[in-house]
Amino acid sequence: MLERAVFTLNIAQRGDALALLRSLTDGCTPLGFFDPQFRELLDRQKYGNEGERQSARAKLPAMSPDYIDAVCIEFARVLKPSGYLMRWTDKYCLCQGHHLRIPSNVFKIVDLINTDIGRIGQGARARYRGDHLLVTQKPPTRARATWRDHGIPDRWAEKVDRRLHPHVKPIGLIRRLIGAVTQPGDLIVDPAAGSFVVMHAAHELGRNFIGCDLAEGMKEAQRE
Numbered sequence: 001m002l003e004r005a006v007f008t009l010n011i012a013q014r015g016d017a018l019a020l021l022r023s024l025t026d027g028c029t030p031l032g033f034f035d036p037q038f039r040e041l042l043d044r045q046k047y048g049n050e051g052e053r054q055s056a057r058a059k060l061p062a063m064s065p066d067y068i069d070a071v072c073i074e075f076a077r078v079l080k081p082s083g084y085l086m087r088w089t090d091k092y093c094l095c096q097g098h099h100l101r102i103p104s105n106v107f108k109i110v111d112l113i114n115t116d117i118g119r120i121g122q123g124a125r126a127r128y129r130g131d132h133l134l135v136t137q138k139p140p141t142r143a144r145a146t147w148r149d150h151g152i153p154d155r156w157a158e159k160v161d162r163r164l165h166p167h168v169k170p171i172g173l174i175r176r177l178i179g180a181v182t183q184p185g186d187l188i189v190d191p192a193a194g195s196f197v198v199m200h201a202a203h204e205l206g207r208n209f210i211g212c213d214l215a216e217g218m219k220e221a222q223r224e
Contacts, residue, residue: 016214017071024210029079031086033086033087034075035169036192063192069101084146086133088169109134112154114133116158168197169194189210189211190210
């Protein structure tokens, strides 16, 4: 599955998202996760207290819109036909339509899942309380043959422990998604892995994992 021994399977490791994806062969995975570290909303709003209230998040390497688009395009190469890219976004980028920069013949948005992490955050009007997960599929877009768990709600409530990582995502939802679209032994890809909850979920379900993160001081998430 790997063209060269730059990245290693089934461990938490440091690295660049594009470099990892470019080390993978065409059509090697049915499922990828991507949680971009975008700064559009913070830069636009200029809250002024990011270092005080968001010190951990402020230290994370930011991704430009062009870089995020390049990662998505590279994902289209490494996914199998009808494979899924689970792409996290905040409401600002969602409302601005940033995901629509990727042509529908590369990825089609086939569903949307909203998360409720049980903790209120910032917001100029409505306050943040979770993220949005764009379920995107590489053509041909098929549901019956590629999605086996039809009990996943599109509003997912699950508390997360941000002591693990400022962008930690709900592992219960991730488990369900992995189980819905992959088989034991399949490879799951997460090139901006953060807390590596995707890796933990993949291993629990008997899947292989490859992923990395650039953040300084990145470490494997420890679950109690």
